[in-house]
Amino acid sequence: MSQKEHDKILLAHGGGGQLSDQLIRKHILPRFANNTLAELTDSAKLNLDSKSICFTTDSYVVKPLFFPGGDIGKLAVCGTINDLAVSGAKPVAISVALIIEEGLSFDVLDKILDSIAATAAQSNVAIVTGDTKTVETGAADQIFINTSGIGVRLDGVELGFGNIKAGDKILINGSIGDHGMTIMSLRQDIGFQSQLKSDCAAIADLTCKLLTETKGIKFMRDPTRGGLAATLNEIAQQTSFDIRINDARIPINPTVQAAADALGFDVLNIANEGKFVSVVATEIADDCVKICQRHPLGQQAAIIGEVVETNDAPVVETTTRIGGRRIIQMPYGRELPRIC
Amino acid sequence: MLRRIRQAQLLMDAACEIAGRPINIMEVCGTHTVSIFRNGIRGTLPKSMKLLSGPGCPVCVTHQGYIDTVLELADRNDCLIATYGDMIRVPGKGGSLETRKSAGNIKIVLSSEDALQLARDNPSKTVVFVAVGFETTTPATAVVVKQAAKEGINNFCILSNHKLVVPAMQALLSDKNNKIDAFLCPGHVSVIIGYGAFKPITEQYCKPCVVAGFEPMQIIEGLAEICRQIIEGKPEAKTLYTAVVTEKGNLIAQNIISECFEPMDGYWRGLGKIPKSTLQLREKFGKFDAFKRFGVTEKPENDTTGCRCGEVLCGLIDPPKCELFGNVCEPQTPVGPCMVSSEGACAAWFKYGRRKKQNG
């Protein structure tokens, strides 16, 4: 019996019955095609060669759903891949859980699903399991996505705060603030036209390259919410070392800086979605920069500072462009536009 | 560039030596406060030169009573509150706009125009625009009040807390205990009022008044110019921010301010009552005055928290001298407005200054 094709999500699409089946078989399965998923069992059965597994999860609620440089689907996959990547793992498989508001058009949903599929495929990551739920109008803002991911730790790689020593260098693979300022420019209330573009990207290929081609990478983290400032402060807090950086060495796109200036934001506090911060041994710092710069996601890579011994409460401190010094605090958690 | 910094430092050293005592320069502009900290300028100055952070941040000098009045209006079902982002976290007695449960009717705007548009788009609600700011920002409010009058947008009103800088500077200098030797004057207020507006201060009190821009070199050279005037014994009102600041300022902006507003005595956080220092809408535009429309007044202030923002604002103490600083009062949990505002002296000090281990 042929089923009526709907152009938007109804509550029944999450009901576990015919419409759910239609949603999965017609929209999801063809896009996420792989043998594991096709079995549609309650759990994915994975065969992994290693006992050193990394496992992570993240949820995505970004508005708007589509933005220059990406969309919620791409973001959801990259975010989880990147969490695995900075843990020293090669991402292998992810799950995708969707919470969809009644009324979301299939046009929009299909675009998001296409994006999820393409992003995962580009990183050779299989989508092996998932879930869909639907909620009444108003109970979710169009669509929320959760992804969880499994990765296999690279041989001999053990990243952690404990490895960090005084004298180690701080590496970043490119410019900061691009994603957060792009999203900000699209807000209803304070938006503006711009050429800004999110840096949303899966960095696993680059991190795996670095970790396999060098010895002496101590730690990595992706500076998402809270930006570079939050990540550096976390490192300082956990290691009790000072982090000293130099304003002049931090790569920032002038359009991003101008947009931040216009709204009164600090670029250091703004989210990034295609970047990682790494603490590396001094001896390999230059090599790391070179490896990054040869990769499409690391062309603006730079050493921005170093780890320094201290007897005081650890701080993140930067040298300013005129040779002054200032401390970089942990951000509040919400940047507010200001006129004063 | 190094040469210019060195030259500036030489002038500052010479001035301090001639004075034979620390030189205190008050900067009356929150954006200067931020730039000074962000660029680490204090570290490049001679030890005997002290930069005092004055009442140059409109958020910081906002009386708690005003915030409480805004919160009272925010609780009304028939009101939409339109505010610049700066005011969202300022604490009143009953919380802040941020913590208010009625956050659904609080909108952040980047411009007074957006507030007026909100009124056009929501005819069944009254939009109350939280109109704070010094002379740089006041013309923007005046323009939309006139526009509202012209178009008959009657569901729009403003709760004015616009303040004037020069009366505040005069009030500070008239306090016999003040330690101010000179003012680094606000760059963008001066765009509107002109650097000539500071002449009464140089003439009456013989204190240099120099307008500087916000880049670190501009600030350093502004301080150096002040020192030059001290060395030569010739205080004057002058601008180094010549790209945008003239002697007379923006006359159109000044005219629109005086068309819509008149100065009255007003309360400043920590400074108390300053004559003719706050602006209220003239009778002609009375129906756009939220104080009149809702019959509200600024609530009397009764601050028992131990907050010493007032003394910080007058340059009498540095933020770390306040017992609450860094303990109860931090950017995450601000007690006073100097900690809330990203330009506030306490926030800048906390954010950019060094902290030592408590038991170190």
Add this chain to the structure above:
Amino acid sequence: MCLAIPARIVKLEDDRAIVDAMGNQFNAKTTLLPNVKLGDLVLIHAGFAISMIDEDEARKTWQLIEEIDEFNDTQNKVSG
């Protein structure tokens, strides 16, 4: 107080303008500067143009900023 940014007028109709700051375009009103023209460099605060910017004077500031950046680049090369 007062964040204000330099921006160039790229569209102008009566007192409504679109201004460009390094590729970011904002709405702005020119009510306070009735004599502005397309292409003028102005100072924008809270959605209003409040002053023309004298480009010669501004250039001096930008040159200084560039000097500082060049100085820092040299320092970076030296210290590696």
